[in-house]
Amino acid sequence: MSPFEILRFALRGLAANKLRSFLTTLGILIGVAAVILLVAFGEGASQGVQQSIQRLGANTLTISASxxxxxxxxxxxxxxxxxxxxxxxxxxxxxxxxxxxxxxxxxxxxxxxxxxxxxxxxxxxxxxxxxxxxxxxxxxxxxxxxxxxxxxxxxxxxxxxxxxxxxxxxxxxxxxxxxxxxxxxxxxxxxxxxxxxxxxxxxxxxxxxxxxxxxxxxxxxxxxxxxxxxxxxxxxxxxxxxxxxxxxxxxxxxxxxxxxxxxxxxxxDYRILNQAALQETVSSTIGTFTALLGAVAAISLLVGGIGITNIMLVTVTERTREIGIRKAIGAPRSAILGQFLVESTVLSLVGGLAGLLVAFVGTRFTVAGIDPVLVPSSIVLALGVSVGIGLFFGSYPANRAAKLRPIQALRHE
Amino acid sequence: MTAPVLEVRDLVKEYGEGEARVHALRGVSLTVERGDYVAVMGASGSGKSTLMNILGCLDVPSSGRYLIDGTDVGALSEGRLAVLRNRKIGFVFQSFNLIPRMSALANVELPMAYGGVGAPERRARALAALEQVGLADRVRHEPNELSGGQQQRVAVARALVTSPALLLADEPTGNLDTASTGDVLDIFDRLSASGRTIVIITHEDDVAARAKRVIRLVDGRIVEDRRRIPAGGPPPRAASGTGEDTAAGTVAGAAADVEAAG
Known part of the structure; x- marks a missing residue:
């Protein structure tokens, strides 16, 4: 059983329930888009502030009466x-x-x-x-x-x-x-x-x-x-x-x-303002802020992942009989496991890519004076995590499907 | 003669625990030679479906030995068991059990996909199998676009496409009308005539009448094992004339009517 074959079965399974697949994908889409966008806005804000500080000149001290x-x-x-x-x-x-x-x-x-x-x-x-x-x-x-x-x-x-x-x-x-x-x-x-x-x-x-x-x-x-x-x-x-x-x-x-x-x-009676120190303070503050935004976005990604588990569990239950038939005609456990894992991974990967697209479009806009800056690592992370979510949250339902005894699965109505 | 296609010794299957324990099989021993056409008969609850599931490696016996083509099934891992189901056994179910939303062709190709047969060869063999059951013009249809008889013929094509050592049919005509029953049984006759080993489970006498050997199960035990024609010979229907065909069809139809009324 080639990987291509498994992919074909998985796509067929997803296509059988288009609306459900779309809604599940939406959960991941929102999560990935939120992570990339919020991190981009955080980075944009950070760079904006750093630029305006740098504009004052690096390695300068401003002394003023205090x-x-x-x-x-x-x-x-x-x-x-x-x-x-x-x-x-x-x-x-x-x-x-x-x-x-x-x-x-x-x-x-x-x-x-x-x-x-x-x-x-x-x-x-x-x-x-x-x-x-x-x-x-x-x-x-x-x-x-x-x-x-x-x-x-x-x-x-x-x-x-x-x-x-x-x-x-x-x-x-x-x-x-x-x-x-x-x-x-x-x-x-x-x-x-x-x-x-x-x-x-x-x-x-x-x-x-x-x-x-x-x-x-x-x-x-x-x-x-x-x-x-x-x-x-x-x-x-x-x-x-x-x-x-x-x-x-x-x-x-x-x-x-x-x-x-x-x-x-x-x-x-005077005060010395150190630009370098100021810059450090500001960027660490904004860094914290960005991490916070990213964490909130990551939660939505997690919720999307749980959505995938939920849908895959429903799918496995709904298709128990089909799994039984496949096993009866000699589908090895790995093929069943692979099919459902690929289904959930395709869901999350498609959601991730769509979310990436939304994030790309979103970062074209300037919001509240902040020019968002796409952070490559956040893209890699969000996509990686979305695929990981597909594998992780899909593995439980897929395992359940693969472990079904053929006779029990066939009797399922 | 090589090892028998199928050999079971003292097969016991029990369900449940303690007071609720049910003995579905109470020690069944059976040997099926290559090319035989065996009908297993019995009333509901006689254990024939349980026997069928064990023979098809879908279920495991509580005790007893089971050899298929000389291989001891009890010693096999789950992975080897899947390969065995794929290569050695073709299954036909009472409720067809085609996979929905997949064309007849794709359904027939499926066992070969799991068996690792290349796409072009798979297609050719699937088309040949569908041709053999007379559905060459229905290959693109999905199960819900086919009649019951056609669905069952697709299922038969799926069962025989891997050239299995053993074709198992669990009341294959139970959900079919008279004409479709005739079509499906004719296909079994042809397969038997071409030397394929078939075990069919039924409670209809006229279905059993087409087999070379009839085994009767009562309460999980074999009470009768009657050979009508040698394993190597042609199936009775193919041997006899066509005049009996219509008569048997009428009887089968009447039986189906009674069934429906009941």
């Missing part, structure tokens, strides 16, 4: 934590100290950052409210991974001379200039004219915020005209490499503690 309330050196000492002498803002001097290669050898560059709020850019009658206007040093571009597409960055000379030059994002360029090349043209921000020297490469939306709705100018130019020479909003520190980020963080912490007079028991 007390509530605005300006003034005062700030209220917090109740929790140890004694806090006096919270200080981040200053340009802090930034200069961090840039000292002797004190902080793992630091590659330091970019002091100020951000102007509610700045409106105007050009030739067109106006656009900038969601971010940043004053910084040229090292910022590399640290946060923002290459220019047209024109050039501003340089250190521009910073020293406080020149009113500006690099703008794609969204700003389109809003103000449309198809015209903005490089060399003038934008007026809150009445102050800036010359556009470059346009940033499009980096795409990061979900909540349009990362291309940005304008970057030399630090003193922004301070002079828009924010005033107050404290820095933040300092971006780029480590020399991904593996030195931790060391850089330690060096930065030591320096700032010393400069701000923070005792080992005191609470720091």
């Amino acid at each position: 007390f509530g309330g605005g300006g003034g050196g005062g700030g209220g000492a917090r109740q929790q934590g140890g004694p806090r002498t006096q919270a200080r803002q981040l200053t340009l001097e802090d930034a200069r100290a961090l840039a000292d290669p002797a004190e902080a050898p793992s630091v590659k560059s330091v970019s002091p950052v100020v951000a102007a709020e509610a700045a409106v850019a105007v050009h030739d009658g067109a106006s656009h409210a900038l969601s971010q206007l940043i004053g910084t040093h040229p090292s910022y571009f590399e640290a946060v991974n923002k290459p220019v597409e047209a024109g050039a960055y501003f340089v250190n000379d521009d910073v020293l001379a406080a020149r009113k030059v500006m690099v703008i994002g794609r969204t700003v360029a389109e809003a103000l200039f449309g198809a015209v090349d903005p490089v060399g043209r003038q934008i007026s921000v809150s009445g102050v004219p800036f010359t556009v020297v470059g346009v940033l490469k499009e980096s795409g939306s990061s979900g909540m915020q349009d990362a291309d709705d940005i304008a970057i100018a030399p630090l003193p130019a922004v301070q002079q005209s828009l924010t005033g020479f107050g404290p820095l909003g933040s300092i971006i520190v780029q480590a020399t490499g991904a593996d030195t980020t931790e060391t850089a963080q330690a060096e930065v912490t030591a320096l700032l503690n010393q400069r701000h007079g923070i005792t080992p028991t005191g609470t720091a």
Whole structure:
């Protein structure tokens, strides 16, 4: 009895009850599609978040002041934590100290950052409210991974001379200039004219915020005209490499503690955000979430498998007499076992493949801002499990069929 | 002469336990030579169906020895038993027992499929067998598109297609009308004439009248074993003229009517 023959018998058996076979298949279809789709959405969400974090630049540390309330050196000492002498803002001097290669050898560059709020850019009658206007040093571009597409960055000379030059994002360029090349043209921000020297490469939306709705100018130019020479909003520190980020963080912490007079028991008046650590946290969170979704989907796959057992048991009972006839004319046990096993496996495999198809179609759609990403391993797993389910859940009914004594099976009505 | 096709010694079959114990067979010994045509007769409950199931290797005896073609069946594993059923025995049941939703051809091919015969040869042999039972024009029909007599003829084709050593028929005409009964019994006559060994179970005298040897069972024991014609000779019907044919048919028809009325 060739395997092809057994397959033919099995298909004939399934075709005899098309509706029943279809409904059983549906159970597996839903299970497999759910597993692949949910894992794809989880992976999509994870990749989306990681990309937006990476867009900020890998191996960078973001230092910001950590007390509530605005300006003034005062700030209220917090109740929790140890004694806090006096919270200080981040200053340009802090930034200069961090840039000292002797004190902080793992630091590659330091970019002091100020951000102007509610700045409106105007050009030739067109106006656009900038969601971010940043004053910084040229090292910022590399640290946060923002290459220019047209024109050039501003340089250190521009910073020293406080020149009113500006690099703008794609969204700003389109809003103000449309198809015209903005490089060399003038934008007026809150009445102050800036010359556009470059346009940033499009980096795409990061979900909540349009990362291309940005304008970057030399630090003193922004301070002079828009924010005033107050404290820095933040300092971006780029480590020399991904593996030195931790060391850089330690060096930065030591320096700032010393400069701000923070005792080992005191609470720091600044906060260091480590991109690598953040990325790890976020991806592990999303990983847990994906596993949870996958587990829920796996339960539906299991339910589908039990459906197969149920239907195969009904089929075996219903066809007991047929099994008896087959045995009477000399069907070996293996042929009967094979026929019913193949029937259940075909059911689950067809369901699995159909589920895969549904999942392929499903992942073409973007749902709630998440672009699903098919994970090959989830496809292999879901299909493998569906075949396994056919074999496992089909084996009990098939065994029961194969073990029937011919005379008992023939007497069955 | 080689070993007898069939040899049973002190066959006992009991059902149930203790008080509810039923003795279906109480020590049956029987030898069937090659080419014989044996009718086993008996009333309901005489144990003839039990004997049939044991002879067909569908059931196992409580005790006793059973040799088919010289092979001791009791010593065989389940797998060997399946091969034996496939190669040595052809079965014809009272209720036809064709597999539904499979064409006549596919039903006849089935034993050969399990026997591992290649597809082209299988097809040719199945067509030849169907031709032999006069159903060459019905090969594509499914069982529910065939009359009872035609279904039984398909079943006979299925039984003989593997050229078994032994053809077992369990009241093959029990569910058939007179004309179909005649058709099926004629086929058995032809098979017997061509040298096939046949054991047929019946409670109708006119069916038994066509056999070379008649065995009567009462309460699980053989009470009569009458040889009418030598095992090697032609079956009685083939030997006699056709004039008796119609008469026997009429009697059989009357018997069937009585049966239906009862």
